[in-house]
Amino acid sequence: MEPAQQYLLAIDRDPDEAAQIAKATAKRLENKELILLSLTKSLGEYLTNDDRTIRAKAIGFYAAVLTALPPTLLSPAQVSVITQFLCDRLEDEAGLKEVTQGLFAVYGMARFQPEDAQMIVRSLFKSCDLMKHPQGTRYLVYQLLDKLMLEKREALKKISDFATGFVDLVTNEKDPRNLMIMFSNLKVVIIEFDITNSEEAAFDACFCYFPITFKQPPNDPYGITAKDLKDRLRECLQATSKFAVYLFPQLLEKLDSHSTNTKRDVLQTITACSLSYGKNIVANYWSTLWDAIKYEVLNASDDDLALEALEAIRAIAQSLSSKLGNVTKTSSLDRYLKTITKECLTQLRNPTAKQAKPSASILSAVASASVVSHATTIQAVMPGLLAIYDGLEEIMKQRSMLQALLPLFDSTAQVYGVWGEVELPPSLGNSLEPFKDKLFEIYSRALMGSAKEEVSFRLAGLSGLTKMSRIRNFLADNEIGLIVQFFDEIVLADEKDEMRDSALESLLMLSRLKPAQIMEVTFPAFMAKLPDKEESEKSYDMTLSALAQLSVERPVFQVLLTRIFNKLNIVLNNKSGPGYPFALVSSILFVLRRKNELGKDVSTHYARIVPELMTRTILPLCNASGGNALSHEAVLEVTGNIISLILRVMDAERQRVVVKELFKLFVTREPSAIITADKALVAERFNPLDHGSSPQQASTLILFTSAVAALRCEVQLPPDSKQQFIDRLVVLAQFPYTPGHRRSLLRLIAIVINKYFTTPADHEFLATCTEEMWTSVKTAESADAAFNLPTLFWIAKALSLRNDKLAEPIVGRLMELLDSEAFGATVGRGFEVLLSDDSLLCKENHAVVRMLSKQKLFVFCIPKLVEGFRAASPAVKRNYLHALSNIIRNVPSKLVLAEINTLMPLLLQSLDLQDAEIKVASIDTLSVTVTEATDLVAEHVSSLIPRLLAASSPSEVNTVKVRTAALGCLSIFPSALSIDVVIPYKRQIMRALLKPLDDPKRSVRKEAVDCRARWFALGELKEDD
Template sequence: MSDVELYIFNYDKDKEEAAKAAKNTARRLVEKDVKLLSLIESIGQYLNSDEAAKRTKALSYLAEVLEALPPKTLTGQQRNLLCDFLVSRIADESETLPICARALLALDDLGPWETEKSVTMMTNILENTHPLSQYKLQSQRYPVLNLIDRLLAKYRKVLHELHDASQEFMSRFVSYFDAEKDPRNLMLVFSILLVPMTEWDIHSHAQELFDAVFNYFPITFRPPPNDPYGITAQDLKDRLRHCIAASADLAPYAFPALLDKLDSTSMNTKRDVLQALSSCVENYGPHTISLYSVTLWDALKFEVLQVQDDDLAQEALSGLTNIATQLSKGSTGALTVYLKPIAKEANEHLEDAPTKQSQAAAQILENISASSTASSNFIFGAVLPTLFALYGSADTTAKRRGLIEVLNGLIRANLRVYGEWRSIDTRESLVTDNSDQQTLNSLSTFSSQVLDVLLQGLHSTPIKEVSYRLVALDTLANLTKARNILNDEDVSRVISLLDDIVLNEESYGNDDVKTAAMNSLVSVAQQKPQLIIDKAFPTFMAKLPDSDRNDTVEYVGILEAFAQMSKEPKVFQTIMVRLRNKLYDAIKLQASPQFIQAVLAAMIFAVKQNPTALVGTSTECSYYEELVRPLIQMATSAISSSPLTDPGVVELIGKLSNAVIQQQNLEFQASTTGHLPYGLWGGTESELFPSFAPNASPQQVQLLLISTHLLAALRRDIEIRPEYQELLTNLKRVVQSSQTSSIVKQTAVQQISLVINKFVPRDKLSFVVDLTPSSLRESENITSANNDDFRIAFAATKGLLLRNAPVVTEMVQRLLEALSATSAGLTAARGFAMFLQPDELLTKENYCVISPLYRQKLFQLATSTITTQFPSASSAVKRNYLIALSGILRYLPYTVIEPQLSPLTPLLLQMLDLSGETDVKAAAIDILITVLVQQPEPLEEHASSVISRLLNATTADSNPPNVRSRALHCLALVPKKLKTEVVIPFRRQVVKRLTEALDDRKRAVRIEAVKCRSQWIELDEAGDDEE
């Protein structure tokens, strides 16, 4: 049997076999085993058969053979020949068109045909198969639509000519697709019709075209569940919208039709209308829009002024704004015609401000003003006179506030189109190529009036009118930002008012106004740094005492102000000079440590905001020469009565030095600061390390504090002196001495971690292992380990853990073994908290080696040991395991804990039973909270014990307030996160027990109790509904 016979034979019975036959032919064609001509001849007899079914099958065979052919198998001549043949078959009889379309698509995939053939094809289709809806099956229409879509994509020009040549073509073309309903086909129809709509002259056919697509508006299609085609309503909506917005010629039909649908009661329809309108406005062009602008305003305004739905209002608002944006591109007259009624209506609403309508009007004004400079200018001119008149005659502060809010919106919009002071450089380059930008900003006409109203308002309104003053302040700040509006004198007036509020005004409420004024000063500092330096600084400095001998504490607020303003780099330098002078004066005058601490804190805050400003060269750094060095000198030579012996002051000097030195490059650090940490003592090379014992002088203690921060600031490549071996041995000796004070021990321990992390080479780590006290190196000696041994072991392990050195596994294991010791175990247990707790010295900024996975490593080591040893541990040491575990878990993110959650949950619950360990309890509750939020299911089996333990944690007799409060918060999440049927049995008990917490001694706890209890009460009521 030949392939074609095989195909026809199997056509109805076995599609796969049939396809195989077609593929076989295709292969033989490629291999030139069979010629195209003989192929056509072989099917000829079937094509001319008397049975219609046979003819269709033969054509289908041809289509499948073509589909199976790789490109370039057929010559151009052959393709054209086949094309002619297929075109002639199109109109043969009702069944053949879809198959021809398939074959033609396949043919086109093999290579293009002569363009004129497309014209014949199109004409043939339209004349003989109109309308498409006569083909009942979607699968029949689909290839035809695909073919037409292809024609429009690849042979657009000739089809365009066809349209230009004939008046009837378009009508026939458009009506061809009538009554299409399938979403897959509609996607194609919209895409087909979009071509003539966008590119061809369709003036005389606009209505037909518009109706053809608008018939489908609004799209209410909802895809069936598990839709295999993946076409959503949104896809259809988007294509339809593009069609509607395709050409300005559609405007006379589109606008009335859309506005008519805007009255629909369906929110979805309204949303589609508003989005379509927006698209039309964007695409139809200024001239067309100007014809409809006022009509559109009259329709759209209601959506904004009488809000039904916030997102509809937003759509309408963006539509209105788009109109203004488009009109601004056209003639000024058109824009004015549009804006006039808007301003008029807005002014009417402002009369009874503040109402919802006045707020909506303000929104419209702000958005439209922001559309272009011309809009902004027009609105200012049309609205501000009314606004000022209303303001003058307003009888309540609420009304004045409402009006200022409108003003604020207009100024914000003005900032968007005209820019701020600080954007002055970038804006100016833009101005030159756009003449529109050079029009005078109308805000400047009104600026002095606006300024007067605001200054006057802030002066004269009582301080308890917080909301009014906040709005006025914000408006003032925005006005000051506006480029080229206020002159320096005006800005100075603003600054002095802000100074006055921050410094002199009496405190009220939560001091929101003072905070806002401070923020405004910061924002002015960004726009006009020099004016802040000239005007604000003297006032602030005058208020800042040289010392706090008169028991005043006002200075903290002022110092905070300075610190905040230093965010602006231009101001930073001046602030540092002023504060430095203040600091030296204070030291000279023996001010209290608190005052000096505050000044230092302000400087550190400023320095941290501007790290790059600190960077010096390889040989010099002014902040080091003029600030750090003198300070360290003063601190190291201070006599005992000096405020510089205060540990807090010393610590801050250390931090400030750290922040400065950290930023310097390697050369500078090596030549100037490398020797510093222990050069401070001025000892000779042979005795670089001071003894610290048995009776270390206060100066020595301070030196140690400072040297820690200096060590931290050094880059890893610096060679420290003394070398690490000597340094570590000495530090160990200091820690182990019974004479050393707790502060010195803690500091020495920090240095041990730092040095081990940064300065011990990778191949010398055995030195660190040997440094560990012998009691913690061999298991049998563990019971003899004392607190200082633990200090050293933990510090050394921490330094290694962060750099993820291999030896650390063993060291952590030793420490874990110590947990089983009766006496030393508790100390070891508490030590585990220091591994992961936030550390401000061991950081990347301080050039420490921080492995990204050290948390996971510690967690893995610790949990595997603890979960296996805990069950068999004696009851006396069980708590050690729990405390150690809690010390690790409390600093871990949830994702790290998650995989181990199920073995850990019972331990977490037992942590809640530990008496006296409030930190452990608090940590356990916090972890439970995270688990409840992230993945509560595993807790369901423990519901009873979780609930009863949390209830116990809410009682006042054995729990501090923070534990009570967190426990209540956690308990409130339980009914929200666990299944209702799991928690409902506990409802009565919980609600009853919680009456006690409602009467807690502490207000913050009561607030949580109320929240928690109402969650549980609600639980029942929600349950009732379901029954």
């Protein structure tokens, strides 16, 4: 049997086998067992068959054989003959795909000649009616053309009227993948080929696709976006300036469209083409373009479109500026700008009118187009604008004019650069220069010389000064110094937030461009403002806030530290309360946090800060002075946070050194390097971990706990037995001085266990130790007597964070206690400790926190909780609800949602409880549920709505928070649930909400108004759709 026949039999049954046959045939050709001519002849009968599929398959066989041939086998003549043969086959519509595959194969032959490429293209143009074929086949043809264009372009250029042929071939293509190739080829044709006779046809071939309205289908395998197509099409349109004559009129016609998509596309195309067509072409069109585009700015309804239009206006100016070195009166740029500036100036005569601001934006757009354009614009408008300003009497109009000028300063900064930039400034002098003094004066006067209530006027002054001070080589240093003084004054004295924040932001900007001014002017002024003792009116908080914000850079921070420590000395000597020292220490924390967020290494500040603060806190507790405000718990918390933040970023080596000294100080009572003065005295008198210690000394454990919390797991603790250490802490925690004291002891226990109790021996120790605690708790008679209960919760937390198997038994036992009338309430509250995120026992502090540990605990607790709740006596049911509310408040809502089916009855019941916090937690959870578990909520809607309505009316338990939450939750219903479910309640709710509209609290009323508006809209006709 002939191989062709075998192939035809096999191809439908087994494509692999067919491929093998083709390969074998190729091998025979290669080995000269078969000659090309007889292969071609053997196809004859199939190629004349009436059945088109047989003809196609026969060519398919031929193509497969050619593909399998080694590229060097055939001679130039053979390649030509085969190409001719395949090109002839193009007349048969049946096998286009297969023929194209064959042509791909000959194209790959080493001896494929430019003439062959021409032959292929001519035949395609002559014989192929491409749009009759499916897009996959067309795709192959485009790929072939693309390859030929890439590698045989010179040969193709010799084909007469290639462009017409190409355009005819591809007309009506619609498939996005094909268009991508087609556009890129078309661009080459437009740029490199002769299109003298087919300009308009080529243009139409592109422009018929404008604007592209393609929407990428979901799951699109090709990943072609509308933007890809738009970009390619735009490249075609901007490829030759010969298109201008067709393009601009048609674009402007489309600008009248109502579709923003079309408008945006038109504007972007105008921008691109203005830049690429060149000055001489644009000179013919600027007038019509401007007349149409300005409308889009002056009457803009869409800010984005207005920006695109401004970009186009700018692009025209930029294009017209090319090769101009100076302001030239007769240039087309000059005529363009004259028209624009004249119109804009007219609009700005009334600066409060709606079109004034867009006019100012237009001026700024052209001023930023080029140096010459900047100079022409400024010279044309500045005298006029300043004259208008002088004639204005109303402050509102003056303000609008000042604001209108602001974008011009930005344009100037864009053209002439800002301080500190390295590129050379433009050679042409800054045209704003002659107006500098006048501008400086009017903006300064607006800021400093007007009444304090004129906020927006003063803000305009402030922004003008800020923007001017940025421009490189514009204001002199003494002028900038004066501006800095103005801003200092505002930060220190001004009472309006908006003013102060803007002034401070400007100072921050200047601290980068002109750092010396800030160090020399601002810093001393601010420091002088800090009082020496606590005053009744807090005069220091704003100053500290400003200083802290300006002190992120290292040298400034060093100065800040010195000054703050000095101030602290003075303040403490004046026997201050805790407020002012708290603020001073907090400002250090603020800067450190900011630095840390910016990725700077804060551990380098250890020596400067940690021993200093520790000594100042601890030493006074050991000598006759009897302590100072630094040992107030609130201040200790801040100091602790500073210590944690600095230690946690240290490497293990440095931490080891610090931890040794820490234990000397707090545990073993030896002289420690952390104390900078009177080490021996401190070692003798400082005993915070002893029973007989003073309450103030004991409270400094906050510092110790914060420091230990920051240690890396590989940094071991120094004491001989960590188990004894834990025992000691547990005993101390049984009788704490204050809640804060207990909290730091329990945290310390949890931190040490979480990080260091990992061996089997440790486990055994923990098992015994918790067993003992458990026994003591069980035999206690009241919650007060169960002094180990808190410790158990913290140990359970430490273990559950690292998914330790010891955690669950402890938690399980604690849950049993929910049934106890004596401890139930306390245990319910304990769940807050168990699941909340702790600021010290956390991943950032190197604690062992396993993924999903919270989820695991949640999954363990919920079934027990639900079951216990069902079985519980009415008296203790609320303990379960309390525990539940503490759990759901502290886990991600997605966990709660997974269990919402079982939790729903509990949540509903908790709405009937007399406890505001539980109610808020439940309502918050319900609010998430409404959007996420619609079906379930729909099921319960009849019991939910009355409860939420009830919760929205004021009472002892329905606090502002409860009421707000309830109304907020109700307002989600209309949009989240299906209309059939909610519409029956509309009347009831509209009526019931009249009451919260008269709530005594404004915030609740606000929520009620919004809620009612949402329900009101429910089921009403919508205008658009």
